[in-house]
Amino acid sequence: MNSNFICIFFIGDILKKSFxxxxxxxxxxxxxxxxxxxxxxxxxxxxxxxxxxxxxRLTKDKKVIVFHDNNLFRITGIxxxxxxxxxxxxxxxxxxxxxxxxxxLVSGKVPIIIEIKLSKNxxxxxxxxxxxxxxxxxxxxxxxxxPLSILWFRINRPSYIRGYLINSICSKNIIINRxxxxxxxxxxxxPNYLGVNLQYLKNNKIKKLRCKYLIIGYxxxxxxxxxxxxxxxxxxxxxxxxxxxx
Numbered sequence: 001m002n003s004n005f006i007c008i009f010f011i012g013d014i015l016k017k018s019f020x021x022x023x024x025x026x027x028x029x030x031x032x033x034x035x036x037x038x039x040x041x042x043x044x045x046x047x048x049x050x051x052x053x054x055x056x057r058l059t060k061d062k063k064v065i066v067f068h069d070n071n072l073f074r075i076t077g078i079x080x081x082x083x084x085x086x087x088x089x090x091x092x093x094x095x096x097x098x099x100x101x102x103x104x105l106v107s108g109k110v111p112i113i114i115e116i117k118l119s120k121n122x123x124x125x126x127x128x129x130x131x132x133x134x135x136x137x138x139x140x141x142x143x144x145x146x147p148l149s150i151l152w153f154r155i156n157r158p159s160y161i162r163g164y165l166i167n168s169i170c171s172k173n174i175i176i177n178r179x180x181x182x183x184x185x186x187x188x189x190x191p192n193y194l195g196v197n198l199q200y201l202k203n204n205k206i207k208k209l210r211c212k213y214l215i216i217g218y219x220x221x222x223x224x225x226x227x228x229x230x231x232x233x234x235x236x237x238x239x240x241x242x243x244x245x246x
Contacts, residue, residue, distance in 0.1 A: 017161050017192045017214060019051075019111045019139040024245060025237045026050040027219050028068060032241055035075065037066045039097050039105055045240070046109045053113045053237050056099055058125040063087040064099040064132060070117070083120060099132055108138030113163070113237075116144040126152045133160070143195055150189050163216065165195040166206075186212070193234075198225070201232035210234075220245065 029041025029052055037054055045052045055068040059082060072080045076094050090096050099114075106112055114133075119125040126149055133140060134157075143163030144150055150164050164185070185191065193214035200206050201217050209215070210233075217233035220226050226236065226245040238245060 017141070020113070020141060020161070020193060020214060020216065021235045022111065023050050024220075024240070025053045025113060025216070025235060026240045027053050027237045028055065030240045035094075037068055037097075038095070039101065042102060042105060046106065048240075049110060050240060051111045051113060051235075052106065053115065054102065055115045055117055056125065056129060057082050057117050058119050058121060058128065059087045059090065060084055061086040061088075062121075062124065062128060064125065064128050065090070066097050066099055066102050068117070099129070103132065103136050106138070111139040111141070113141045113143060115165070116142060116146070116149050118146055123149075123152055126156075130157050130160075133157075141192070147189055150191055154190055161192045162190075163193045163195050164189055164191040165218075166200065167197050168200070185209075195237070196233065198229055201229055207232075 026045040028036035029038065030044040030048065030050065031038070031041040034040035034044060042052055042054070054066050056064050057067050057070065059065055065082070065087060067082060069075070070082050072078050072082070072090070072093060078093055080090070080093065082090065087098070114129070116125060116129065129142070130153070141161035141163055142153060143165055145165045145167060147164065150162050153160050153162050191213065193216055194209060195216045195218055196206055198217050198219070201215070206215065215233040216235050216237060217229055218237040220229065220236045220238040222241070223243065223245050226238070229236070
């Protein structure tokens, strides 16, 4: 292959995902005055020009909603499963936005990073999500801890920016360990970036991977943490407080 072509391709890939480093990433929006993953939290992030990170799940009636947990209990004190409830049943308890509502709100004002939570429905969430994102003509990325989800998007939506989330560099799960192998990453998953838990950013294995991949660290909780880790990653998902980190 011509070396000039390789160089142009590499630069093109960098430019394609460069929006991921334009500003810090607001973890579930900015939610010190609002509930996490709500329209209010996202409006606040837009106002301050942060990239928005959010989580998506599928309800019993197959609505793509923006919510982190698979149960309402932590947020509401009510023990109710997301996957076993319809969207209307959930809205009677808490006003959870649909992803469509969030996309309409953001409309390209800032980039969005969408974390795909694990689903019992085999790739149904990925399929529903892709239908929504195919009609969203602004900057976004998808990410997941589930390597099969990343693989599904690589095969079915190769133009999407994809991030593989790493919570451990040595998992007890043999399959996860195999997907973490650099050859598997390079040849099968082919993510555009890696999301790495803060406690592993200083590990030599992650440092080597940074030569190949954009690294996004998660989750920064205060300015002291940001100062400690900022040299080890290209950007960070942060719980944004009232005072800026930089």
